[in-house]
Amino acid sequence: MRVFRELMWFFRQHRRRYVTGIVFLGLTSLMGLIPPAIVGMVVNRVVRHQVTPQFLVWSLSAIFVVAVLSYGFRYLWRTRLYGGAILLGTELRDRLFEHFTTLSPDFYHAHRIGDLMAHATNDVQAIQETAGDGVFMMVDAVISGVVVIATMAIAISWPLTIVALLPLPFLAVIMAYYGRLLHERFTTAQAAFSDINDRVQEYISGIRVVRAFGQEAAEREAFVALSREVVEKNVAVARIDALFDPTIAVIAGLSYFLAVAVGAWFVVRGALTLGSLTAFTLYLGQLIWPMMAFGFVFNIVERGSASYDRVKQLLDTEATVQERPQAREIPPRGDLRYQIPHFYYPGQATPALQRIHLAVREGWTLGIVGRTGAGKTTLFRLLLREFDLQDGDISLGGESIYQYRLDALRSVIGYAPQDPFLFSLSIRDNIAFRDPDADDEAIVRVAKLAAIHDEILLLPEGYATMIGERGMTLSGGQKQRISLARALLGDPPILALDDTLSSVDGQTEAEILQHLRRARENRTTLIASHRLSAVEHADEIIVLEGGGIVEQGTHRQLLALGGRYRDMYERQQLERLVEQGGQAHGS
C-alpha cells in the first residue's frame, strides 16, 4: 500500500475529485443496502398476508428512487475515480516526456528505446490501474464490506452474521494466494510470449540468411517448440484462472448454506422472520465482491508499485550536461579553438580524442578526414555539448563554450549529423525544423543550395509531401540533402557537416560543394568526410587517426607530404574509377 502514499502528491492535487469520488462510491454502497431490506419487508408482509396497495406503491417507489439515485452516484464515482486515473497517466507521461527532453546522449546510449517506450506505456498503464481500479476496489471493499456487515449484524442478526461470515475470510486468503500464483505464472507466460516475439522478429529480419542456408526446417522446429512453450506456460496460468470462479462459488455456497440452515433454526425459534432471512441472503451476495476485491487489490497494488519505482527512477536520472550558473545568454562569435589533451567517453578506457590543438579562424572551412572511429564525430559532439570535456577547453571568440547557455551556443551552430534523421513531418517542416516560422523563400533557398529543390518539386505534393513511416520513403542521398538544407537554414555562423554527403553521387556532391563555397563565404564551416573530394577546397584539412591529428595542411600541402592523406587519395581515386568504370560506356 506504500504506492498510495507515494502517489499522495497526486491525490492531494486532485483532492476534490477524490473526496467527492469516494463519497459517491460510499453513497452507492449505501443505496445498495436498501433493495434487500425492502424485499425482506415484502416477504414478511406476504407471509403475514399484510400486503396493502399503499405498502406496495411505497416499497416500489422506494426501489425506483434507489435505482435513479444509484445510477447517478455510480456514474459520478466512476468518472471521478477512473477519470482521476486517466489524469494521472496523462500527467506521468507528460512528466516523463519532459524529462526525456532534458537528458543527454549518454542516457540514450545506456537505455534502449524499446525499454523507454515500455516504461512510458506499460508502467504508466500499471500505475494508472493502481490509481483507478486499485483505489476503487480498496475503498469499495472497505466501505461496502463494513456497511453490509454492519447492516446484517445490527438490522438483522449479529449471531447469524458471524456464522455466515465464517467461510469468507478464507476467500480473501485464497484469492490473494491465487493472485500471487497467477502473477508469477503470468510473468513467465509473458516472458515466453516475448521470446517468441523476439524469435519471429529475428527470423523475419534474417530471412535471407535463413533461406540461403536452407534453415527453414530448423527455424520451424524452433518456432513450433516456442509456440508450444507459450501454450504450456499459459495453461499453467489457466489452471489458476479456472479456479477463481469455482472457489468463489464454493465459499459463497457454504456461506449461503450456513446462513439458510442456521437462519432457519433462528426462524423456528422466532428470533428471525422469514423476510429477514431472505434479505440476509441477499446481503450475503453483496459481500462476495468486497472479499474478492481485497484479493485483487493486493496484486494490482504490487504491480503498480513496481512500475512506479521504475518510473521514479527514470525521473530521478539527472542530465550529465548541465549549464553553468552564470552562463551567458548572448550567442558566441569568433574563432573556434579546440584545446583537448584527452577526451574519454564515459566508461571507456581508450581516449576518443587526444592532443587536439586546433584553431579555426572565423569564416574558414576546416576539412576533417579519417577512418570510422578516428574521432571526427566526437569533435562535433563536444562542440554541441552532447558530452562535456573532462580536461581542456573549446572556445569561441576566446571565450569558453561552457560560459554560454546551451541555447545560446546551439543557436550559432547548424549541424547535419552522419545519420540524416528526419521526422514524420512534411519536407517543408523538416527543413524548417530549426525555425518553424521560416518563410518559403528561405526554405527554397536552402533546398536549392543542397541541390534537392528540383527533386522535391517532382514529388507528388512537393514541399508538402509527408515523409517518414507513414509517408514517402526517400533515398539515403535525398535524406542527407534535406538534412543539409535543414542545417543551412538561417545561415548559422558555424556549419558542421558530419559525413553528410556520403550517399550523394559525385556529380551532385561537387555541385553542392560549389554552392556551399559561395554561400558560406566568411562563415565558419566544418566538414568531416570519408571522401576526400568533400574537403579538397577547405582552407585547412586535418587527418585524424586514433583520436589524434596526424597530418594537417591544405589539400596541396597534404598531397605533397606523401603521407596518409595521399594514400587515401590515391586509393579513393582508383576505387571510384572502378566503381564508375562503366559510366563512360553505359550511356
Added chain:
Amino acid sequence: MALDSVGGDPSASGRVLVPRGTFWRLLRYLLPRWPRLIVALGALGAATAADVLQPIMVKIFLDRYLIPRHFPRGPLIALALGYVGLIGLTALFAAVQLLLFEVLALDVVQRLRVDLFDTIQRLPLAYFDRTPVGVLVSRVTNDTEAILEMFMSVLAAFIQNVALLMGVILAMLALDARLALVMLILFPVFGAIMWLYQRVSSPLFYLARHRLSLLNAKLNESLQGMALIQHMRQVVRWREDFHAINDAYRAVRYRNTQVNGVLLRPLTEVVYLLTLMAVLAYFGTHSLTAAVNIGVLYAFVSYLSRFFEPVNNILQRLNSYQQAMVSAARVFHILDDRGSRPMPVGADHPKIIAGEVRFEDVSFAYDGEHDVLRHVSFTVKSGQTVALVGHTGSGKSTAMNLLLRFYPLDRGRIIIDGHDLRTFDEEELRQKIALVLQEPFLFVGDVASNIRLGTKSLDEAAVHRAAHLVQLDRFLSQWPLGYRTPVGERGATLSTGQRQLISFARAMARDPVILVLDEATASVDTETEAAIQRALANMRQGRTTIIIAHRLSTIQDADIILVFHRGEVVERGTHQELLRRKGLYHAMYQLQSGERTATPPASV
C-alpha cells in the same frame, strides 16, 4: 495494393474492413478439436445445471419444511448433503469447463500461429521487401494474441453466460411459467443496450487506439531524434506537441469512461432494480387476492441477480471482440496470400559438383516493369573467382539474388553444372551454395551456434575447421568463452569485422561448391581487416566464388571482372585485360605512375 486496407496499420485510418464470415472462419479452427469441445460443453452444461439447482433446493426447504415447520431428520440431512454436494459438483464442473475452454483457445491460436509461420516460410522474398518487419511480427504475435483473448474471454464467456441464462430461464419457467415469460422481455432490452453501447463506444474505441498509436509514434520518434531536437533547440516546441497529443488521448479516454459510466454497469443495475420492482409488484398484487408461494418468490429474486451477471460480462467484452475481428481479418489476409517462393521444377534432382555457373541472357524486373538486369550473360568456370563491380543499383546484387533463387527468373536462364537452376532441389542448392551478406546477420546465441545454425549434422570439428580457415580462431582463442562467447541481438556485442568473420565461418562450415559474397564496405579496424583479407584468400581456394567487390585488392585478384552499369555488363575481362583496354587502363595507369590530377578524366 489491398495490403493497406487490412494489412496496414488500422490505427492510421482508425477503421479496418472486416470481411464477412471472419468470425465463422475463426470458429472453424475449433472443429478439429471437437472431442474436447464436446467434453467442455458437457462440463459446462453440468456446471450450469448444478448451479441453477441450488436456489431450487432452498425453495424446497423453505416451502416444504421451514414454513410448515415440519422437520423430519432424514430428509433434511439428505437435503443438506445434497446441497453441499451440489456446491462441490458445480465447482468441479465449472473448473473443468473453464480450463478446457482456455486450453482449447490456446491450442487454436497455436495452430493459427504455426499456419502463419508456414505461410511466411512460403512467401516470396518480394513480400518481405515491401512489408516492414514490425508489421509481420505483429501479425504472428500481437494479432494472434488478440484472437486468443477473444477465444478465451469473449467466446468462452459468451457460451458460459448463454448457458447460464438458459438454465436460469428454464428454472424460472419451471417455477412460474407466466412470470418467466414476462422476464423474456429483458432480452430485447439487453439487445438494445448492447446495440447502443456498440454504436456509441466503438468509434471512441477506435479513436482511442488511433490516438494512442499517434502518441507512441511521437514518443518513439522523439526518443530517436532527441539529440537533434536538443541541438536545434526545439525542446519546448516538441514538449508542446507531445502535450497536445497526450491531452487528445486523455480526452478520448475520459469520454470513454463517461460512456461506460452511462451505459455499462450503472445502466444494467438500473434495469436490475426495475425488474426487481416488477417481480415484487407481481407477487405483491397476487398476495392481495391469493396466497403466494414464498419459495418461488425467494427463488425468483435470487435468480434475478444471477441473470444480470452474464449480461454485464458480455457487455464488457464487446470491445475486445471487435479488436479480435480486426486482428483475425489481418491474419487471414496473410494466410490467403497466394504468392509463393520459387519451387523446384521437374524430377531430375541434379547435383552441384563442379560449380560452373552460367548466366544466359538474363533479364529481370522486381516489379515486372522496370528492368534492373538486361541481357546479362557470363560464365564462371569451376574454381574461378568473378568480381562484380559497379555502383549501387547497377544490378550486381540482383544477379546474386537470382543465382540464389531468391526470386523467380522471368527471362533467360541460369545454368549450374549444365542444369537449369530451376530444377535443383532446395536442399541441394542451399547445401552447395553459401552466401555471405555485406551486413552479416547474426542470431542470438553463441559463436558456435551462429556458425552451425540449425544444421545438426555439423559436428564440432567442422565448426572448428571453418573458424580456422577464416582465421576466426585467432580471436576466439583470446576470448575467455571461446566458441561459447554469447552473441547478443544482431551481434551488437561484436565489432563489424568480427561479425563478418563469423559469417564467413558459417559459410565455410558447409564446405560449399559455390561461394557468393557481398564484400563489406564498412571500414573495420586494421587488425580485422588484415584477417578478413587473408580469410577471403583462403575461402576462395578450390571453389567457384562470385563476389560483389569493393576493395581494389579483391578486384585485382579475380579471374574475371564484370563491370555492371544500369543492369548491363558493360566491360569484362581479367584485371590485366581491363587495364590493357583503353577504358579503365588509361586513368589507372596515370594514377599509378604518379601523375596525379585532382579531377578524374571525365571522357575516358
